[in-house]
Ligand code: ADP
């Protein structure tokens with residue numbers, strides 16, 4: 451109804467005017483009735499009334515539409531501000547010179563600088579000196595290639611002196627002449643990601659150095675082992691000859707010499723294993739069979755120490771990829787350590803099965819003396835041993851072989867309770883067996 455308010459009012463006013471006019475014209479002044487003029491006059495007045503009323507209604511409508519859209523813009527703007535001030539990323543806008551024209555609240559948390567002291571300053575001012583050059587280079591190249599978007603990682607110093615890393619996504623705006631008109635963009639905090647990457651890099655470097663050291667030490671050791679082995683063999687031979695003619699006292703001494711020579715030979719052979727890559731053939735092996743073999747092999751030895759080796763395999767076949775001889779060496783070393791940890795006897799349990807992550811998991815559990823934290827920390831270090839007759843190379847060899855097999859090894863140990871070593875291998879599909887079954891059917 452309000453839409454036609456103007457028209458109704460003005461037409462009504464026109465009609466009133468006509469009535470008054472007619473009244474004065476005919477009844478007061480007594481003019482004679484002229485149908486044509488009267489009709490023309492009435493139509494004209496009504497038309498003017500309608501026209502003015504319509505204009506009035508239209509302008510009224512425009513005003514109310516304007517105020518409505520103004521309100522809408524205001525609301526949108528408020529929502530935009532709310533979003534801008536509450537997102538964790540920094541949002542910025544710079545002019546063609548790179549001076550900040552807008553920054554949201556996150557800027558203050560991110561840099562420690564207030565908005566007041568940062569606005570209208572050049573953005574480059576906040577980038578670390580040593581990175582400014584590279585930053586500008588990437589930016590200039592993007593501008594010269596008329597790119598619309600570019601992404602740059604950079605570090606900067608916060609107000610309190612701490613360094614942080616940011617990833618800036620910039621949208622480059624150009625004017626009609628193709629000149630840079632300004633930029634808008636976001637900055638996200640990537641400090642944690644960069645730190646993690648740096649840590650990883652550092653760790654890799656240390657590992658590389660360690661393994662280099664180990665391989666140099668290994669090569670040296672292998673060289674020495676070779677050199678020592680030959681004279682040792684002749685010493686051993688000549689001493690055997692001497693033993694035949696020796697008196698009882700000398701024979702007793704010679705026995706000690708022989709047992710020491712045996713020990714030297716043991717250390718030398720382990721050193722050679724560690725340093726020299728033997729012929730290794732990786733193939734699909736049923737680890738259950740290998741474990742069974744090792745258990746049987748060491749059982750006679752274990753019985754001497756009143757130790758029982760028990761095996762529990764969840765499946766008859768568990769396939770992995772590896773070198774059987776090397777893995778046997780790992781298992782023998784672990785079982786030997788377990789035997790040596792149980793001077794008063796007990797039992798060793800060897801388990802094998804698929805774990806929750808679909809990997810092959812093998813464990814060696816003993817009821818031996820267990821290990822202190824200091825021992826656990828040094829486990830696997832070359833020549834680390836707590837035994838008077840130990841070489842301290844057994845676990846070093848194990849770790850090396852397992853690393854080559856991309857297998858994980860974990861240890862759990864409780865002093866006086868026992869120790870469990872578990873090894874985790876990637877499982878290999880049992881396609882071989884399936885094929886055979888298919889052939890049979
Ligand atoms: P070695 O057996 O010649 O001492 P290893 O590298 O095999 O060298 O073992 C290093 C050390 O780790 C051992 O001296 C021992 O202290 C500890 N250790 C290894 N396995 C066990 C185990 N099952 N129980 C207790 N201690 C162990």
Ligand code: MG
Pocket residue numbers: 783786787844845
């Ligand atoms: Mg050992």
